[in-house]
Amino acid sequence: MSDAAPTFTPVDTKSGSASLEIADALRRAITDGILTDAQPLRQSELARNFGVSTIPVREALKQLEAEGLIAFLPHRGAVVTGMSEADILEYSDIRASLESMAAGLAMTTLTRVDLAHIEDAYEAFVNGTGGSHGMAQSGRLNWEFHGAIYAAARRPRLYSMIHDLHSRLDRYIRAHLELPGRKTATDAEHFQILQACRKRDSDELGRLTKQHILESARLSLDVIRDRAAS
Template identity: 40%
Template sequence: MNDATDGFPLDASARGPLLQTAPARESTSRVIAEGLREAIIDGTLAPGAPLRQDAIARHFSVSAIPVREALRLLETEGWAKVTVHKGATVAPLSADEAREIYEIRSALESLAIGLAIPKHTPATLRECAALCRAAERESDPSLYVARNATFHMSLYAPAARAQLEDSIRVLHRRGERYLRLKLGLPSYKGESDNEHSKLLDAVQRRDVPAAQALVVAHLLGTGDLLHRFLTERARAEAALANRPKPRGRPRASSPGVD
């Protein structure tokens, strides 16, 4: 079975469980939802892959009820698409969604960095610098995504706006599978590291307008790049699907037959 296209991975015997079974003290449906989110983000469950209730229930050793609740939660968050009589599938990647996520992030993170800069201390600035360097050194895409988010959140932490931080974190998670696409594009890593360095410098100088302008440009640029990439890919896939299929080779004429 191809894990990325044929549904929820079940072959745990060869490599150990992909996801952890649900602890009794936590909400079972939320643990299942989080496991599925992780599998979607890292590409184990590809866009359009079926999310079969029976397979998921067997994997977690639970009944169908918490699985249905988990799938409903994922649907409300935009991770899954549920169709009557057809079941649930992983939500497709969307050029418009990618751009919108980064547009909203740009507004929220501009607000957050403006509130945070006056409250930064030498200690918090040292932490930001260390996290920026850690992201620069990271070559593994999965770890880079995590380090990227941690660096960004460190810039906003002194603002002490819990609801604002929670909203930003949700958008970071929603954008992770799109960010992984950008990591595969030429020169992205170097450009991103350079933009992070300039942003950190503005925060260290306590230049609020410059920091806000840089974070907005950084995020809107990412959203626009992903929108173009996904739009062009969709056009290419549509053109390929609409190409006429080659006809079969004509049969050789029988001897003596015109």
Template identity: 40%
Template sequence: MSITESQGASNPGQALPHRIRDQLRFEILTGALPAGTQLKQDALAARFQASRIPVREALRQLETEGLVAYRLNRGAVVIGMDIEQICELLDIRIALEGYAVRAAVPNMGRADLDALESLLNAYDDADTGPQWAELNRRFHLALCAPANNQRLRRLIEEYGLNTHRYTHEVMSLADGKEGLKAEHARILEACRQQDGDLAARLVEAHILEKKKNLVAMHRMRQDG
């Protein structure tokens, strides 16, 4: 089931532009819509059985998230990033998420810990890189949510959206399913122990390792 279908089933009143945005975002993040893909409004309107107005609004929201840009004579296009840009965003994530987790852990209640454990358990049923990447994204957002800072959360979500589509392949090739789950399990245990500093340091190391693996993979591809 796609994100659009699952969200539409649970929230039939959700605005159509949001459902279109969520589905296109999902396809961009999982690589189904690679960098450089043109997003033609007429074709999307036909696909989603909608007018161009909700499609235009969905594309505008994706533009604010940094996933889509408008190019002269091409319209909306999926944005790609080079390795330097991705690494810069990962450095920003390290700073933002480390700060957020230090603030979040003292506020975590049983419901927060249960939600994190539920996401961790979902890895057992996931078997592809894109699925791991989506669960990883949700785990990181759930970690930061108890910081109770909506502006910070939006920034973390924005930078996460712009890096997870590049790091899901790293998760598959470099870490594997069990490696990623083990890292998250250590973070969750630090949260249970109410050790915000340890949890933050583990999160920072977790993201830094993804950056190192991404750079190494890029270097090997160039050498090959």
């Protein structure tokens, strides 16, 4: 991919939320792999793309810096941050521990409405991640399934920490879905997690959640290594 920024839809400058809209658009472009590791983000070019001054662009970039998605480098300006294999493994270990804890806590407060949201998110993932556009939607739909479980724990700080980790890792750990048969395996793993929710089995749900996250990370790293080798 070239260093040039992709084309973005101009934002509504009258809404008062231009910087938020720009941050959302750039965040999606990073997590979807449209903006790649180490790619420069030139403020003047982004301002032209979004139809705004550089002020909301600068504010959006500062927000993404706080989220760990970009960094400001001397003599280069803003660039998309990347992760090493060691980074991905460490963050995945942290994520697996936090998510298994949140899943277990959720089972102590789970309501019928919570379970209905989890079931709907499961169906959305199964139906939405097939076909030619499935990969592009996989990160969002995967988070909506797992996030529905963690939301039931009613621990907003824990939920926020997990969501932050998901945002940082998503563009790397979804790579496992490129493997033949992995979509079917992931659907099966999600179904096991759903069944544990239905049974309100905290221990089983925590175990399945941790296993699912670590296996996805391991397989995704295999894919990333193969890409680099080829």
